[in-house]
Amino acid sequence: MGARVITITSGKGGVGKTTATANLSAALASLNQRVACIDADIGLRNLDVVMGLENRIVYDLVDVVEGRCKLRQAMVKDKRVPDLYLLPAAQTRDKTAISPQDMVVVTNQLRDDFDLILIDSPAGIEWGFRNALAPADEVVVITNPEVSAVRDADRIIGLVEAEDRHVPVSLVINRVKPEMVRRGDMLSVDDVMDILAIRLLGVIPEDEMILISSNRGAPLVLDNERSLAGEAFLNIARRLTGEKVPLLRLEQKGGFLRRLSRMFGSSNAMPGE
Amino acid sequence: MDDSITLKGIKDGLLVTIRSEGKWSDMAGRLAAIIDSQGEFFRGARVTLALGDRDVRRGELASVQALLAQRGVTLTGIVSESASTGGSARKLGLRTGLSIADLIDPHEAPTQPLKPPPIDSEERGTQGVLVRRTLRNGRTVHSAGHVVVLGDVNAGAVVTAVGDVIVWGRLRGTVHAGVEGDESAVVCALDLSPTQLRIAGYLTISPDERRGRPRPEKALVRNGRIEAETWE
Numbered sequence: 001m002g003a004r005v006i007t008i009t010s011g012k013g014g015v016g017k018t019t020a021t022a023n024l025s026a027a028l029a030s031l032n033q034r035v036a037c038i039d040a041d042i043g044l045r046n047l048d049v050v051m052g053l054e055n056r057i058v059y060d061l062v063d064v065v066e067g068r069c070k071l072r073q074a075m076v077k078d079k080r081v082p083d084l085y086l087l088p089a090a091q092t093r094d095k096t097a098i099s100p101q102d103m104v105v106v107t108n109q110l111r112d113d114f115d116l117i118l119i120d121s122p123a124g125i126e127w128g129f130r131n132a133l134a135p136a137d138e139v140v141v142i143t144n145p146e147v148s149a150v151r152d153a154d155r156i157i158g159l160v161e162a163e164d165r166h167v168p169v170s171l172v173i174n175r176v177k178p179e180m181v182r183r184g185d186m187l188s189v190d191d192v193m194d195i196l197a198i199r200l201l202g203v204i205p206e207d208e209m210i211l212i213s214s215n216r217g218a219p220l221v222l223d224n225e226r227s228l229a230g231e232a233f234l235n236i237a238r239r240l241t242g243e244k245v246p247l248l249r250l251e252q253k254g255g256f257l258r259r260l261s262r263m264f265g266s267s268n269a270m271p272g273e
Numbered sequence: 274m275d276d277s278i279t280l281k282g283i284k285d286g287l288l289v290t291i292r293s294e295g296k297w298s299d300m301a302g303r304l305a306a307i308i309d310s311q312g313e314f315f316r317g318a319r320v321t322l323a324l325g326d327r328d329v330r331r332g333e334l335a336s337v338q339a340l341l342a343q344r345g346v347t348l349t350g351i352v353s354e355s356a357s358t359g360g361s362a363r364k365l366g367l368r369t370g371l372s373i374a375d376l377i378d379p380h381e382a383p384t385q386p387l388k389p390p391p392i393d394s395e396e397r398g399t400q401g402v403l404v405r406r407t408l409r410n411g412r413t414v415h416s417a418g419h420v421v422v423l424g425d426v427n428a429g430a431v432v433t434a435v436g437d438v439i440v441w442g443r444l445r446g447t448v449h450a451g452v453e454g455d456e457s458a459v460v461c462a463l464d465l466s467p468t469q470l471r472i473a474g475y476l477t478i479s480p481d482e483r484r485g486r487p488r489p490e491k492a493l494v495r496n497g498r499i500e501a502e503t504w505e
């Protein structure tokens with residue numbers, strides 16, 4: 001059957017698409033999945049930096065599409081996990097160098113050799129987003145618990161739903177701060193789900209380890225030291241492989257947890273929750 | 274009325290009766306025309322042919338089988354009083370030795386597979402658009418008649434109608450009923466919290482504070498302004 005293609009997108013920039021793509025790819029590879037990730041953010045590439053693969057890039061996606069190299073020559077192998085490859089974006093070109101059809105062709109060439117292909121989408125709803133969406137079998141929308149990010153997520157979901165082909169969409173809420181939610185200063189998971197009403201794939205807490213690991217080019221999930229965000233990404237990766245994993249306990253006790261557990265029982269909850 | 278070919282729903286699909294009179298090739302053409310005129314109705318159907326005492330050669334039967342197959346219809350068997358027709362059918366692997374009485378379920382109400390009878394509308398209702406999902410941010414719907422949404426209208430979605438707007442869900446987006454000036458137009462929602470609501474030339478915005486539990490409401494123009502009342 002070949003790989004499933006999962007596009008990670010958001011509408012709004014800076015909500016954590018690249019962070020999620022890097023961590024989910026590494027987590028899935030650590031679960032013995034054969035994973036390829038594609039940086040579709042032409043001209044603003046940074047998935048390679050977050051993954052720590054920048055210095056190994058020889059060719060990129062645009063080189064492949066324009067025939068300057070073979071696809072496999074452009075794939076950068078991550079040596080920390082068994083089967084993880086990155087197809088980097090071009091840094092010196094802009095999004096129009098690639099068409100949605102090109103993306104379909106490239107991903108189809110990869111399907112036989114991988115279990116999962118993750119595509120890191122650029123911000124916005126224009127050309128770059130269209131490129132990232134075209135080959136998707138599934139879409140994961142990343143949002144933050146913030147009104148403007150949720151609005152943009154809603155816009156993106158509407159665009160995906162308007163596609164003729166049916167593409168399932170699920171949601172990851174990133175950068176949740178339980179303390180702020182409890183004080184009523186931040187949208188809760190419930191509040192976000194109330195507006196977006198789609199499948200919740202997972203919740204990632206705000207965690208300064210994310211920034212540290214991005215700067216080091218070492219995805220959190222590969223770190224031996226346990227972090228809450230790393231664990232949350234690992235859980236999402238498990239859910240993507242079909243495992244039933246309950247939502248993370250973001251704190252030991254109190255309102256937020258109770259609210260989460262209430263959500264487990266709702267129709268939007270993850271399987272098994 | 275041409276009744277050389279008639280259809281009937283049976284236990285196992287459809288029974289197609291072809292009269293014994295008339296040329297076989299004409300009948301085949303007419304059958305094809307009937308199927309084609311019914312759109313998707315026949316697709317996937319299983320058909321038994323009732324052929325009376327007509328003698329049909331194997332090649333003739335095979336051509337009708339092919340004609341049916343092209344249209345997604347499976348020929349499963351025949352009912353015939355002719356020994357030679359029965360022989361043709363057996364060579365094609367079709368069921369024979371059936372009788373019409375066997376095929377028709379005596380307990381089942383007679384089915385009418387063709388178009389329902391036409392009904393004249395007595396009401397002069399207005400045309401409209403029915404949207405059967407949530408309208409998300411950035412989606413727009415306009416109708417020269419009414420708009421009915423079975424779902425929410427999220428913030429950032431825009432609905433405009435020459436007539437009324439009915440939302441069987443939460444209305445949080447922007448809505449304009451009576452866009453061409455009809456002040457009798459109304460806006461109804463199970464939870465009426467629009468970003469902005471207009472009726473004809475009037476405009477209102479929702480108060481920022483949610484007033485308790487949402488309830489179904491209807492907005493209308495009264496006393497020179499937009500008022501909301503319980504929708505019942």
Ligand SMILES: Nc1ncnc2c1ncn2[C@@H]1O[C@H](COP(=O)(O)OP(=O)(O)O)[C@@H](O)[C@H]1O
Binds near residue numbers: 016019207
């Ligand atoms: N859960 C988190 N906790 C703390 N910082 C985060 C978290 N997720 C993302 N960030 C930070 O937010 C910034 C934007 O993330 P990034 O993944 O580049 O977003 P995008 O790809 O959507 O533009 C980065 O500096 C990243 O380290």
Ligand SMILES: [Mg+2]
Binds near residue numbers: 017
């Ligand atoms: Mg990014």
